[in-house]
Amino acid sequence: MRQSAYFLPTLKEQSAEAQIPSHQLMLRAGLVRQLASGVFSFLPMGYRVIKKVIEILREEMDAIGGLEFLLPALNPIEIWEQTGRVEAMGDVMFHLKNRDGLVLAPTHEEIITYHARQHVKSYRDMPMIWYQIQTKFRNEARPKSGVLRGRQFIMKDAYSMDSSWEGLDVAYDKHYQAYCNIFERCGIKFFVVGASSGAMGGRQSQEFMVESNSGEDTCAIAEGYSANIEVASSAILPVGRIDENLPIEEFATPNAKTIDDLVEQFGIPEHRCAKSVVYIVNDEPWLILMRGNDELNETKLQAIAGTNLLRPALSDELVEFTGADHGSIGPVNLKKKIKVVADNLLKGANSMVSGANKDGFHFKNIDLDRDCKIDEFYDLRTVIEGEPSVVNGEPLRVVKAIELGHIFKLGTKYSDALGATFLDSDGKENPIIMGSYGIGVERVMACFIEQNHDEKGIKWSKALAPYHIHLIGVNQHKSDEVNAACEEVYAKLSELKYEVLYDDRAETAGIKFNDADLLGLPVQVIIGGKNLKDGNVEIKFRASDEREIIPLANLYARLESFLK
RNA sequence: CGGGGUGUAGCGCAGCCCGGCUAGCGCACCUGGUUUGGGACCAGGGGGUCGGGGGUUCGAAUCCCUCCACCCCGACCA
Missing domain, CATH: 3.30.930.10 (Bira Bifunctional Protein; Domain 2)
Known part of the structure; x- marks a missing residue:
């Protein structure tokens, strides 16, 4: 394909709209244009990649x-x-x-x-x-x-x-x-x-x-x-029991709304705190008990509940079901009998601190087996970086x-x-x-670009490249010799059934080189007077940016060994 | 849907806060000339509902109201 007759609108400048490399490069390399939010037109070069x-x-x-x-x-x-x-x-x-x-x-x-x-x-x-x-x-x-x-x-x-x-x-x-x-x-x-x-x-x-x-x-x-x-999930250890099993005891916590507050104000270890949240699951209230500051994983909850119709309870619902508002809710002395589920890490735990279902008060020394009824235990937490893998204990990334x-x-x-x-x-x-x-399909294209680009442009693999060879004539419109060599090589490569994009435009060398690196076809064949007078051409491999100057006569064998 | 931002020539932007001559700059484009291996130079030229509507004012790209579009964060996401 002759580039002079192609539609390939490359951009020198970067649009502020595009935030990620693949989006920027797809715009700059003339592969796509945005038509509306989330709606893209694929231009001829981009559509070739899609195909x-x-x-x-x-x-x-x-x-x-x-x-x-x-x-x-x-x-x-x-x-x-x-x-x-x-x-x-x-x-x-x-x-x-x-x-x-x-x-x-x-x-x-x-x-x-x-x-x-x-x-x-x-x-x-x-x-x-x-x-x-x-x-x-x-x-x-x-x-x-x-x-x-x-x-x-x-x-x-x-x-x-x-x-x-x-x-x-x-x-x-x-x-x-x-x-x-x-x-x-x-x-x-x-x-x-x-x-x-x-x-x-x-x-x-x-x-x-x-x-x-x-x-x-x-x-x-x-x-x-x-x-x-x-x-x-991870192999993090459960909270477990401690030997000293004291009787449950209420204490005033007027300024403690969060687990962090309890840790700071009362010196309670974070993992000895049990956080309670209430969800409305299919119109039914569930109290969910989590360790310390563990984050409830809503997707896991959806899987357990068998529905995605669930949401955190509102303040007045909290008061209605538990007797307290945010920050003072717990599994002991619930105002109404509602379903209570807890994270696996809390199974059998004692000496826990949790809300007393009375605003401004918490219980300590809670023994989850002795002091309250947990209906079911599940894996409900979101894992955290560095926790041991369940396979071999290696830290999770x-x-x-x-x-x-x-x-x-x-x-x-x-x-x-x-x-x-x-x-x-x-x-x-x-x-x-x-x-x-x-x-x-578009994600395959975008992900490839995310993984294969540099500051100059895309680096296509042979499999996805819109064309395999970028034939570049350097100032060919000023030199009959260069032009003739380009035309001959283009005809020969076409005859050999290579997918070749031939930059025959009357542009300066710099524009052609930069466009070629931006578009990123796997191999560039550069024909210019400098090398041609010695019977040579230059080839550049975009992925490695390595260049070779070889006799024109050897070009086809070299391309075949690379593109085979 | 909540929060933040942007909208001025094909593209990228300045001007707006603090209203005032004919709305600017770079790139691109057209004409002529000079250049020519990593985004050339000189000269001339074309191209604008300043997102839309309404308002304030002698006068609005600029101030106010309203709508729209797009981007980012969050919510949501087979």
Whole structure:
């Protein structure tokens, strides 16, 4: 492709709008332009990268037996009502204003299940893997970070259908391996974490993550262990018992509202404090007891409660249920009998301090076994950097990460809701057992750039590069010899089927070099009078920024050995 | 949805607080000339509803009201 006839609007100056490297570089290198908040146009060069990503996705999905569909973004709302997800999605789902009964699909479990119900009627019809690479619409409350969180984006979404749970395990493992292949082929460094299934429903799920300060997720990782902070646990020791088990005693704490206050004013060790919070879970109050200043992990609470309809109680609710306001709540002498759950670290603990359910007072010497009734114990806390890993005690690192892909064992949530059943070999009707697997296409592109750039621009891998070779004529419009050599090399490279971008513009050398480094094609072939008079050309490898000056005659062999 | 910020030529910005001649600068663009291996130089030129609406004023990019868009932090997030 001749650059003189191409549309590649590179920018010398940086827009203040773009805050993260991938967003800045996608704008500067002429790959994308923003049309509205969370909505991007892909320009020809950027779309070539998208197509490279898509082709890798397609090859790897086909390799595990996936069948490619193209499902509509416009969906009848009735199907979504049958699975209860109109409510679950809430504002995230786009609804049309001038046509009742249609929504824009944020994902496609419902539609896949709908078609499966029509045609997958026997255990002999499975296993099946159906996938598509298609545009999703999500009305994000706050789009951000360029294409990383958009209101419209391309997703590779796949769905497995099996007649047995063992079959689901097989399909899940196939996707796990396919995803590893995909990200390795793209040249992205990633890790996999155990994750929460969120509102998707289902059992096991894992996320494919890229460590990045631009990420919105937080993960705890150590050798042999990695988990989303939403589900991560650690081997930190329980509070336990001390020998001196004194009788429970009330004491005045007029100026202590927080655990920190108790620690400061009364010298109580932080881990001997039990913090109480009240949540309204499905309209039912739960008192939740946590150690010291441990943070309640709401995602874990949602998983335990089996609902995401929960919220912290309001002040007047606190008084109604416990008898006290914030800062004086505890598990002993609750005004009303409400459900009490506690973090595992508090199991069997004694000599604890907690609120007395009377404003301005706390109890000390609480023995959780003796003085109050805890209904259930769960892992409810959010892990903290440095805590020992449950695998081998190594300290956990807590890092920010971008979610690139997510695989779920859905189970029968959607097949149950939509009545997608099959007959097994005994002639018995069963719901189809499903899995769901997604990769954000733009995120793959952005994550690659996050990991592969320098101050001058992008450093594309061969797999994702929009073109492989950047042929640069240095002042070729002033030299017939240079121009002739460029034209000859361009013709030859085209004949050899290389993907070559030929910068034949009448621009100065500096502009061409800087544009080339910004765009970041893997190899630059630089033809100028300086070297050409000795029969040489220069090649520059963008990833390493190494240069070689070689005889023109050797160019093709050198390129073949590099790009092979 | 709460908090903060921004909106002036295609892009990046100044001017606004403290109202006042024809609204500026850099880049880009057009014409002519000189240059030519890391974002050249000279000369000339085109391009503006100062985000929209309303108000105050002799006079508004500038002050007030209101709406909108975009960015950032938080909440939320399959």
